[in-house]
Amino acid sequence: MIDAWAATVEFNLHVQGRIDGGTVIVVRGDLDYAALDQFRTCVEQALQPPPGILYVDLQLLTFVDSTGVGALVAARHHAERAGTRLVLENPSSMLQHALRTASLLTSFGLPPA
Template identity: 65%
Template sequence: MDMSLHVQGRIGGGVVIVARGDLDYGATDRFRQCVERSLRPPPGTLHLDLRLVTFIDSSGIGALVAAHRQAEQAGSRLVLENPSAVLLRTLRTAGLISLFGLPPQ
């Protein structure tokens, strides 16, 4: 399944990127560009709504880590919202739960 990305503002501030589909090698360039655009100007908080992500591979994990780094460099905070079970399992396996401030279990 291809990835679709929808950017919207959030009441009270911040920007939300809603991702749907597979965050894999074929989608990472679009995902990274979307994050980069969403951080100009820095929104304070960048929310990634990932409840509809059905698959993630190592390049997708790399894109999430890069997004975290970009947000920090821009003076923003990155929040992963509603990570799917598939995504949580992959982040736990990769040892990245604490980087994104997610609960260990």
């Protein structure tokens, strides 16, 4: 089981294994430019070795901007190159709106509104 914490003042990530397999990154706080490098590093570490599925739990996400959306897209591409599927769990209506605006809902497997 992976169990690691990475924290800044307003943003932190918790990485853990799942009983049914895969790896979970729990995002807490604002996913924006200030959190970009930390999120990218966390995704890279979570993909070593590649789990079957990488879950990104967004239940505690408080804000996302275009940089954060871009980070999620980059994470999805990185996971795909590693042979892993990225799944967004508990996306807020705010995040779904941002993904809808960017025409990215279906690329993350979320139903169009």
